[in-house]
Amino acid sequence: MSPSKNSKLNAWVEEVRAMVQPDKVEWCDGSKAEYDRMMQILLDAGLATKLKKRPNSFLFRSDPSDVARVEDRTYISTRNKRDAGPTNNWTSPDELKATMRGLYNGCMKGRTMYVIPFSMGPIGSDIAKIGVQLTDSAYVVVNMHIMTRVGSKVMDVLGANGDFIPCLHSVGKPLQAGQADNGVWPCAPIEKKYIAHFPEENLIWSYGSGYGGNALLGKKCLALRIASAMGRKEGWMAEHMLILRLTNPEGRRFHIAAAFPSACGKTNLAMLQPPLKGWKAECLGDDIAWMKIKADGRLYAINPEAGFFGVAPGTSYKSNPMAMDSIKENAIFTNCVLTDDGDVWWEDMDKPCDHGIDWKGRDWKPGKEVGAHGNARFTAPAKQCPVICSDWENPEGVPIDIFVFGGRRTRVMPLVHQATSWDHGVFMGATAASEPTAAALDASSALRRDPMAMLPFCGYNVGDYWQHWFEMGDRLGSKAPAIFYVNWFRKSDAGKFLWPGYGDNARVLKWMCQRVEGKVGARETPLGFMPNAEDLDLTGLSISKENLDEVLKVDAAAFKAEFGDLDGWMAKVGEFLPERMKKQVTEYKKRFGG
Ligand code: OXD
Ligand code: MN
Numbered sequence: 001m002s003p004s005k006n007s008k009l010n011a012w013v014e015e016v017r018a019m020v021q022p023d024k025v026e027w028c029d030g031s032k033a034e035y036d037r038m039m040q041i042l043l044d045a046g047l048a049t050k051l052k053k054r055p056n057s058f059l060f061r062s063d064p065s066d067v068a069r070v071e072d073r074t075y076i077s078t079r080n081k082r083d084a085g086p087t088n089n090w091t092s093p094d095e096l097k098a099t100m101r102g103l104y105n106g107c108m109k110g111r112t113m114y115v116i117p118f119s120m121g122p123i124g125s126d127i128a129k130i131g132v133q134l135t136d137s138a139y140v141v142v143n144m145h146i147m148t149r150v151g152s153k154v155m156d157v158l159g160a161n162g163d164f165i166p167c168l169h170s171v172g173k174p175l176q177a178g179q180a181d182n183g184v185w186p187c188a189p190i191e192k193k194y195i196a197h198f199p200e201e202n203l204i205w206s207y208g209s210g211y212g213g214n215a216l217l218g219k220k221c222l223a224l225r226i227a228s229a230m231g232r233k234e235g236w237m238a239e240h241m242l243i244l245r246l247t248n249p250e251g252r253r254f255h256i257a258a259a260f261p262s263a264c265g266k267t268n269l270a271m272l273q274p275p276l277k278g279w280k281a282e283c284l285g286d287d288i289a290w291m292k293i294k295a296d297g298r299l300y301a302i303n304p305e306a307g308f309f310g311v312a313p314g315t316s317y318k319s320n321p322m323a324m325d326s327i328k329e330n331a332i333f334t335n336c337v338l339t340d341d342g343d344v345w346w347e348d349m350d351k352p353c354d355h356g357i358d359w360k361g362r363d364w365k366p367g368k369e370v371g372a373h374g375n376a377r378f379t380a381p382a383k384q385c386p387v388i389c390s391d392w393e394n395p396e397g398v399p400i401d402i403f404v405f406g407g408r409r410t411r412v413m414p415l416v417h418q419a420t421s422w423d424h425g426v427f428m429g430a431t432a433a434s435e436p437t438a439a440a441l442d443a444s445s446a447l448r449r450d451p452m453a454m455l456p457f458c459g460y461n462v463g464d465y466w467q468h469w470f471e472m473g474d475r476l477g478s479k480a481p482a483i484f485y486v487n488w489f490r491k492s493d494a495g496k497f498l499w500p501g502y503g504d505n506a507r508v509l510k511w512m513c514q515r516v517e518g519k520v521g522a523r524e525t526p527l528g529f530m531p532n533a534e535d536l537d538l539t540g541l542s543i544s545k546e547n548l549d550e551v552l553k554v555d556a557a558a559f560k561a562e563f564g565d566l567d568g569w570m571a572k573v574g575e576f577l578p579e580r581m582k583k584q585v586t587e588y589k590k591r592f593g594g
Contacts, residue, residue: 003027003152004117005160009132012166013115016134020170021106022113028141030151038138038145046183047139052342055329059338060139061361062211063185067335068375069213069220071456074195076225078460083199085461086572087451096196103172103192103207110175111136117155117164118148120223120290120304125395127236127290127302129227130158133167133217137186137210140169143332146307146379148218165202165226167217172208186210197221199229199459211334212309212377223288223304225459231290232460232468235475240453241289242270243301245389245398246509249278254513257289257301257481258404259453261434265488265501267310271322271387274506276537281506282389283322284398285382286310291400293472297479300397305382312336312346312376319348319502323378325386332379335359337371346372402512406486407434407450412558413487415499415551416508418515418522418529422473425483427584428528430466431566432485447562449569463576470580484512485528490551498547507537525554526591560594 002010004027017025028034039058042048048058076084077093084090091099114135121128133144144150158164172188175181187193188208195214196205204221206214213220227238241257248254260266270286285303294300310323312333317324327333336344338357345353347370358364359373382388391398405428407413419425433447449455451462458465473480488505490498511531514520522529533548570577570585 004155004158006158006162006164007160009158009164013134016168017113019101019104020108020113020136022108022111022136025113025115027115028117028150030145030149035142035145038141041138042142045181047181047185049338051333051344054331054343057329057331057333059336059344060332060334061185061359062335063187064360065190066185066187066209066211067373068211069456070190070193070195070209073190073193074456075197076459077196077198078200082576083461085463085576086574087455087458087462093198093200096194097205100194100196100205100207103188103194104168104170107170107172107174107207108136110177110179114138114141116141116144116150117158118144118150118218119154119157120148120218120227121302122393122395123149123153124157125302127292127300127397128304128395129165129222130154130162131165131167131218131222133169135169135215137169137171137215139210140215143216143309143379144218146332146381147216147305147309149306165204165222167204167206167222169206169215169217170208171210171215195221197225197459199226202226202230216309219288219305219309220457223290224454224457227290227304227459228454228457228465229459232464236290236292237468237472239289239291240287240457242266242286243284243289243303243398244270244272245282245284245391246274246513247280248513252517254401254516255301255398256402256404256509256512257291257400258406259429259432260406261408261450261453261455263311264406264408264434267308267315267323268320268502269505271320271385272503272506273322273387274510275503275540276506276510279506279510282387283385284389284392292397293475294396297476298399299476299479299481301400302395302397303382303392307379307381308385309377309379312344312378313370313372313374314348315346315378316348316350318350322385322387326384327378327380328384330381330384333377334379335373335376337364346376400481401516403429403481403483404486404512405429405432405452405483406488407432408489409433409435409487410489410491411435412555412562413490414527414530414554415488415490416484416486416511416531417525417527418512419483419485420524420528422476422480422483423470423580423584424528426466426469426473427581427588428483428485429469430581431569447565461576463573463578466581467578470578482512482516492547492550498551500541500543504541507541510537511535526556526559526588527554530554556592560592563589563594
């Protein structure tokens with residue numbers, strides 16, 4: 001029996017039930033008892049292992065074919081192809097729905113269909129949105145419990161007539177009578193996986209994967225792809241950004257929202273602890289920011305998520321002690337090593353591991369093959385982070401002072417530069433780039449452009465997205481956040497990092513805050529404003545003058561050599577390129593004298 005009085009919800013659940021034909025339907029209430037019951041189901045199915053060393057924590061191993069987001073199988077399905085734009089896969093809604101209906105037909109046989117009502121954002125906040133996910137995966141239910149706000153309170157807000165975003169998900173592996181998963185991660189083969197978004201009707205259909213962003217539909221699907229398209233229509237922004245509060249010794253607070261592509265240390269920056277006397281940093285979110293202009297004309301951000309779904313390899317007490325402390329208990333691990341004493345391990349954790357079971361379930365010793373998959377993950381409640389900000393659930397959000405963009409570049413791009421205007425900042429975000437691999441030292445190799453770190457997440461035409469950014473700037477006027485671009489990853493010719501990174505990145509953030517206050521110097525360069533060495537607080541840091549000069553240098557010839565790559569990127573957006581972006585490109589080249 002449905003506990004919901006919402007007729008739209010009840011009708012949709014019934015329509016899906018008739019199509020997917022589950023053995024039963026269960027409505028989730030988000031309680032601890034429910035979480036424990038789901039975990040027991042997963043333990044009984046041989047999919048979860050309880051960790052002896054971490055209270056209430058569990059390890060999962062996925063199928064080796066189901067380990068990451070599947071960008072090639074991800075669609076933005078709009079009536080007109082132009083509305084998905086040049087950076088998204090597109091198929092018409094009629095065609096995609098017909099294909100997917102064929103797959104969904106009877107796909108939950110032998111399984112339970114769970115109905116998960118969830119809120120992205122503090123329940124009842126005027127920036128928050130309600131979603132309802134239907135899924136046949138208990139693994140998804142427990143992860144959604146951590147990553148979103150699930151349960152009865154959401155149903156109260158939804159009431160009889162409230163609106164919600166329907167999110168349909170199936171692992172695509174029906175069971176025959178008497179068949180069980182028996183320790184085998186259920187999913188469908190790659191050519192049957194579809195992660196489909198219908199932004200014109202705020203609808204998500206996902207089929208065939210049980211992993212991360214493909215399956216936890218509140219995150220990338222709802223909070224970025226669908227929300228970005230809603231934000232454009234409704235005049236707000238959904239961005240792939242961490243949110244951080246820095247407080248200076250005088251007690252002034254600065255809120256920073258920063259966008260980096262995956263694997264650029266976003267979670268590390270979100271939880272950074274400054275080595276600077278009197279400065280304090282608190283985390284509000286590590287992946288997504290929803291931002292709205294409020295009555296005072298400023299841009300306010302909330303973190304729509306309730307947990308962290310972080311990349312495990314590389315996370316250590318050295319790189320991110322606050323993340324390590326966040327996952328001491330009540331955490332879910334996926335595709336990590338199981339150690340002999342019943343804990344988890346991954347590459348570049350602080351202490352070595354000499355024996356265990358690897359992510360594929362095989363006996364493992366360090367050697368040629370890694371023990372944890374490169375995209376192994378932890379799921380942990382945000383409230384367990386020791387430096388979570390007291391305002392992280394404030395329904396009003398926090399006023400953003402600073403936007404930061406960046407990418408991973410071993411060459412050319414200096415440590416930091418500041419936009420001279422909003423439009424210039426939009427250009428910086430739009431042209432953000434990483435080198436395709438750490439080894440790509442060849443100047444001719446193409447850059448991977450990742451505009452505002454939204455390449456895989458923008459739910460509409462990227463040209464329209466940039467226009468939306470320009471228009472938000474017009475509305476914000478003098479109250480717009482200052483915009484900066486950083487690169488923590490410069491290396492010497494010998495392959496050594498030139499800048500220490502991690503907590504020392506706070507020195508760069510301090511310069512940004514002081515720029516906002518008008519308290520620190522800068523020099524004007526063709527890239528924008530940049531610090532002189534003496535403008536950065538380097539107290540207690542040992543960095544050679546040579547390295548410092550190198551990371552603060554603008555190598556005009558190297559930038560000019562990349563004009564062709566820039567033109568290629570702009571040509572990709574082609575006819576959809578806003579006039580204001582064309583103007584930025586022209587001005588940028590002119591500043592370099594080219
Ligand atoms: C993520 C990603 O998982 O950006 O956050 O890929
Ligand atoms: Mn992300």
